[in-house]
Amino acid sequence: MHYDFISRLNHWIIAIAIIGMLLFGLYLEYGGLEREARRPLIGVHRSVGVLVLIYGAWRVAWRVMRGFPEPVSTMPRWQHRLSKWVHWSLLSGILIMPLSGIGFTIFRGRDVSVFGWFSIPGVAEVPWIVAMSSAIHQYVGLGLCTIVVLHIAAALKHHLIDRDPTLTRMISGRAFPASDGSVSSDNQ
Ligand code: HEM
Ligand code: HEM
Incomplete structure (x- = not known):
């Protein structure tokens, strides 16, 4: 089965954004920056x-x-199950990270301005939501870093060791047959 263009575009745009945001967040937290x-x-x-x-x-x-x-x-079977689990965790992370970030900001009474174009208004302070969403942002963020590393390692293993078309399909959309001819898939 081929990978449609929209799925591939979505995958790579969000992949770059999530990796960038994880690194950005870690830099903010542990980069030793001055307050200003x-x-x-x-x-x-x-x-x-x-x-x-x-x-x-x-x-x-x-x-x-x-x-x-x-x-x-x-x-x-265990690899198939693990990959399903990893893919669902990655999909959840795409939503949980920004939602928790917005959560601990607006429930501290602060607006979230998006480049000054529009903003999400802060609400009355709710300390337990702030504490919970801040912990989620931190721990899910660290967990997501680990899962992304595992995901990239798996993609490289498919490409370099198994020599199957898992990675090339995500790039070109097509599933070329492997060198041993073991892959049956259409070529659209
Ligand atoms: C794709 C979305 C996002 C990702 C992947 C992400 C990732 C991260 C990571 C990994 C950290 C370091 C956490 C730590 O180890 O303590 C961090 C820190 C932080 N993030 Fe995000 N973030 C995202 C969205 C947001 C949003 C939408 C907000 C607020 C509206 C936000 C606000 C912050 C703040 C203020 C910090 C500094 C640490 C703190 O004050 O607790 N993030 N982010
Ligand atoms: C350089 C980094 C990355 C590479 C090389 C890569 C590679 C791949 C490949 C080859 C697949 C296809 C797996 C299959 O056919 O079963 C895939 C699927 C997937 N990847 Fe990545 N990926 C990367 C980064 C990311 C990141 C950062 C995320 C998290 C947001 C992510 C989320 C997903 C998800 C959810 C799937 C399942 C199919 C889908 O929903 O598109 N990937 N990835």
Whole structure:
């Protein structure tokens, strides 16, 4: 089964955005920035995060509506299960990260301005929601870093060790037959 153009475009746009935002967030938190230098960068992090939520909601909805294309390689059942779990965790992370970021900002009574174009207004302070969403942003963020590394390692393993068309299909859309001819898939 081939990978349609919209799915591939969505995958790569959000992949770059999520990797960028994870690195950006870690830099904000552990980069040793001065308070003054950190403040405008947090504004950019928040604005991009809201845009990621908007595009990500459409990306996740598209996947849920269309279902996942069948894998192009035969693999042990545990690997198939693990890949399903990883894909659903990644999809959840696309929504949980920006939502928790917005949560701990607006429930502290602060507006989230998106590059000054529009803003999500702050609401009355609710300390337990702030504490909970801040912890989610931190721990889900760190968990997502681990899962993304696992996901990239799996893609490289398919490409370099198994030599199957999993990665090339995500790039070109087509599932070329593997060198041993073990893959049966259409070529549209
Ligand atoms: C795709 C979306 C997002 C990703 C992947 C992401 C990722 C991260 C990560 C990994 C950190 C470091 C966390 C830590 O280890 O403590 C962080 C920090 C932070 N994020 Fe995000 N973030 C996203 C969206 C947002 C949004 C939408 C907001 C607010 C509206 C936000 C506000 C913040 C703030 C203020 C920090 C600094 C740490 C803090 O004050 O607790 N993030 N982000
Ligand atoms: C350089 C980084 C990345 C590479 C090389 C890569 C590669 C791939 C490949 C080859 C597939 C197809 C798997 C299959 O056919 O079963 C895939 C699927 C997927 N990837 Fe990535 N990926 C990367 C980054 C990311 C990131 C950061 C996310 C998280 C947002 C992500 C989320 C997904 C999801 C949810 C799927 C399942 C199918 C879909 O919904 O599009 N990927 N990835």
